[in-house]
Amino acid sequence: MILDIYHILFRTYKQQYWWPAESQDEIIIGTILTQNTNWNNVTQAINNLKNHDMCSVKEINSVDTGKLASLIKPSGYYNLKTKRLKALCNFLTGVNLANLETKIARRLLLNVNGIGYETADSILLYAYDKPIFVIDTYTVRLFNRLIPETKLFNYEDMQHIFHKHLPVDTHLFNEYHALIVRHGKEHCKKRQQICDNCCIKDICQYTN
DNA sequence: GTCCAGGGCCTAC
DNA sequence: GTAGGCCATGGA
Numbered sequence: 302m303i304l305d306i307y308h309i310l311f312r313t314y315k316q317q318y319w320w321p322a323e324s325q326d327e328i329i330i331g332t333i334l335t336q337n338t339n340w341n342n343v344t345q346a347i348n349n350l351k352n353h354d355m356c357s358v359k360e361i362n363s364v365d366t367g368k369l370a371s372l373i374k375p376s377g378y379y380n381l382k383t384k385r386l387k388a389l390c391n392f393l394t395g396v397n398l399a400n401l402e403t404k405i406a407r408r409l410l411l412n413v414n415g416i417g418y419e420t421a422d423s424i425l426l427y428a429y430d431k432p433i434f435v436i437d438t439y440t441v442r443l444f445n446r447l448i449p450e451t452k453l454f455n456y457e458d459m460q461h462i463f464h465k466h467l468p469v470d471t472h473l474f475n476e477y478h479a480l481i482v483r484h485g486k487e488h489c490k491k492r493q494q495i496c497d498n499c500c501i502k503d504i505c506q507y508t509n
Numbered sequence: 510g511t512c513c514a515g516g517g518c519c520t521a522c
Numbered sequence: 523g524t525a526g527g528c529c530a531t532g533g534a
Contacts, residue, residue: 331515332515335515338514338532339532340515342533378528379529380530381528414517414518417516417517419515481515482515
């Protein structure tokens, strides 16, 4: 059923071409800026960084924190995110995650302040092409509705469900998560609301 | 005016 | 181990 839902979503929404960014550094920066934040606000912050030639790990390492905070202000939580961007970019100058095994890279990322499960996995999947499935609020909301038992699961338990039922395929993990977010934006916007008028309506109704 | 968005940390039980 | 508060802007 996990793979069936992917095919339905793909047929409905087509390829999503995630992560929407022009460089690896932009993806990494975006994972911090998008924490609990509307993507439109993130785009404004990213554009501010680009307009000042500061949308890179190297530039963020050297820029003054006050200036960085002012540029990312549209994304909200700007003081918090300034600290997190500084911590992450500083960390990345001392290590090349591309050369590390996924589990080790993930453990190192999780030790950086401001990097939780979802952000770490987004960086590994979208910036480093590591085959690891990202669980976000849309995923939790959708699959709690489809498979009520998953309400009992924590992040890594739910992630295990996807790893268990899907082939190890970076491209598939990338596309599936993007499709879940796309679907979440199109439908079921109210929390707890059951899907209707959406492509997996039959499965939703069946499991509810 | 209210609600929400592509989270994570800290504190108190 | 987990519920609740906090961080903040901009659009619907």
